[in-house]
Amino acid sequence: MKGMEALSVLDIVQLQNVTMNDTALMREVVGALVSDATRQIEFLQKALERADTKECKRLAHSLVGASGNVGAASMAAVSSSIETYAAAGDIDLCRSSVNRLSVEVERLRAQAVSI
Numbered sequence: 001m002k003g004m005e006a007l008s009v010l011d012i013v014q015l016q017n018v019t020m021n022d023t024a025l026m027r028e029v030v031g032a033l034v035s036d037a038t039r040q041i042e043f044l045q046k047a048l049e050r051a052d053t054k055e056c057k058r059l060a061h062s063l064v065g066a067s068g069n070v071g072a073a074s075m076a077a078v079s080s081s082i083e084t085y086a087a088a089g090d091i092d093l094c095r096s097s098v099n100r101l102s103v104e105v106e107r108l109r110a111q112a113v114s115i
Contacts, residue, residue, distance in 0.1 A: 007074040009107045012115075014071030023115065029070055030112040037063060037075065037105045044082070044098045048091060056094050057086035063101075075104040 010030070019025040040059050047055035060082035068076040078101045085093040 007077055009072065009074055009104070009111045011071030011073055015115075018070055026115050027112065030072075030108065030115060033066055033070055033072060034105060034109050034112065036066065037101070037108075041098060041102055041105065044094075044101075048095050048098065051091055053086040053089050053091065053094070057083050060086060072104075072108050075101065075108055078104050 015026050015029065019029055040063055044056055044059050047053075047059065060079045063079035064076050064083060067073075067079060078097055082094055082097045082101065085097060
């Protein structure tokens with residue numbers, strides 16, 4: 001995951017585009033993403049406990065789309081890494097990436113207050 005630091009937490013232009021520049025809707029969309037991602041991380045952790053890479057891949061794929069659509073670039077990149085590692089059956093890399101995803105969700109939560 002080299003270069004992850006260079007990715008923006010939130011591409012505000014993308015978010016404005018998908019919400020038609022409606023500030024209240026931007027807050028709602030980002031809040032929903034943070035809530036959903038927090039739940040998905042719990043599901044990912046449970047799947048990792050079972051070594052269920054198929055479920056990890058499915059959950060990560062969902063997060064890639066959701067975060068990418070609203071401009072949460074770093075979150076999308078980490079989710080994509082989880083999907084790739086899960087497809088390769090690498091539980092250890094999945095686990096470390098899920099930990100990184102938790103950090104990215106918190107970074108997004110912090111950025112959301114400035115919307």
